Amino acid sequence: MAKIESAFLDLTYLDRLAAGNTVIHRLDPRVKVVTAALFVVCVVSFDKYVVAAMLPFAVFLMIVMRLGGIPAGYVIAKLIVTSPFAVMVGMFNPFLDHQTVLQLGSLAVSGGWVSFLSILLRFGLTVTAMLVLIATTGFNQVCMALERLGVPNIFAVQLLMLYRYIFVLLEEGQRMHRARALRSFQQRGMGMKQYAYLLGQLLLRTIDRGQRIHLAMLCRGFDGTIRIRRNLRITPRDIVVFLAAGMVLIAMRRFNIALLLGNFITDLLP
């Protein structure tokens, strides 16, 4: 159950990062949420063979990470853990698409490989963007920003509660697993069947807890809507940062900065 434990530590680590106080942390969560969304839209809307034009987005992220004090090692580790999904999605492209689109000396690169690389790059950029958003804002603040941006209250509250109780659930699962592991000798009792019982048990406990939480809410006058404190305030600085970031993102989407830069450098050379 190293996995549950590491998931637990991971969440606390993310929380610790979010408690930082850098330029990026101090921005209004709404500005960050909208900018991150714009970032993702820009990246995924590129044509399927695009690789080079996306690189400036990576530079953009690196700058934000540097400013926000997010360690690159952590982000890379997360990317590696989640990468199988993206690899699965793009895996067949090289087999299906043989058309040569790029000639590197004597090596002909097929469209499949280029689009595979493009998928991986998109995946890396979007996942990193979300990680950086949460690591510099905090999950709760992201939810509150969403609520303020017009996401229905019920979804925002669902997410908030999910985050609140995921810790309780992980702890409960961890205790149950430990109790079982201590009484299973030579891997007996560690099979799939026991896992099913364990999960069923966990579900029942969760339902019980849900009922108790509902009771606790009723006791304090819960009437169906949850009122979230609105403590977010947009400052002129937020607006400036938002406009600047938005313009940079759109410019990077509109023009192939990598190509322009390449041409510029080649022109400079005699």
Add this chain to the structure above:
Amino acid sequence: MSHHIVEVQNLTHTYPDGTAAVRGISFRIHHGEAVAVVGANGAGKSTLLLHLNGYLTPQGGTVRIGDFPLTRETVKDIRKTVGMIFQDPDDQLFMPTVYEDVAFGPLNLGLPPAEVEQRVEQALQRTGVEHLRDRPPYKLSGGEKRAVAIATVLAMSPDILVMDEPTSNLDPLSRRTLIELLAGFHHTKIIATHDLDMVIDLCERTIVIHEGTIMADGPTADIFNDDYLLKKSHLERPLRMQACPFCSRR
């Protein structure tokens, strides 16, 4: 001003699976009284408590809180009067931060923001946890969680406090702090517990429940001196009232 009387008459409750958890309980608790409800596991304490804040409505008999009989119509007013503190603070603290959790009740009462702020501030001060206000509940220690859970209830300014095992899972110092905190409250208190030593400190009156009925109801000191009664209802003398294991050996 109304008197915060809790009156239960001939209360019965049978769960859908046929378990008769409460079979004919009657008592009357006066304004400002502190009463302990003790008894074995499964004696019906929790079921009784769930009636006091209207989570369960009486199947037989009546429950009166202050001037209101407990019915579906009065349940909202009753929940305002009765503050319930749960055994597991994790069930009670469901909002992302301590501040928001304490503000949850007052906001539901529809109070204006300034008043909410003031109530939260006061409640956190009263329980001595102002410094935790922006922390998420899952990062608090057991004692801190308990204190915050009490603050969430105080912010509703209830007249009656109902507590289920308030001292469970606390280290001795946190337990002592909690007892001192509770002793300072002027509210009517109803405490279901197995911690009989705390009962000595807090409650002048004790109700012993056994198999869904009241076995005894009287001054705490009398009840804890009645060894036969205690044994019959799966209890024993509080540790402080037992002989010292070291001196009495010789």
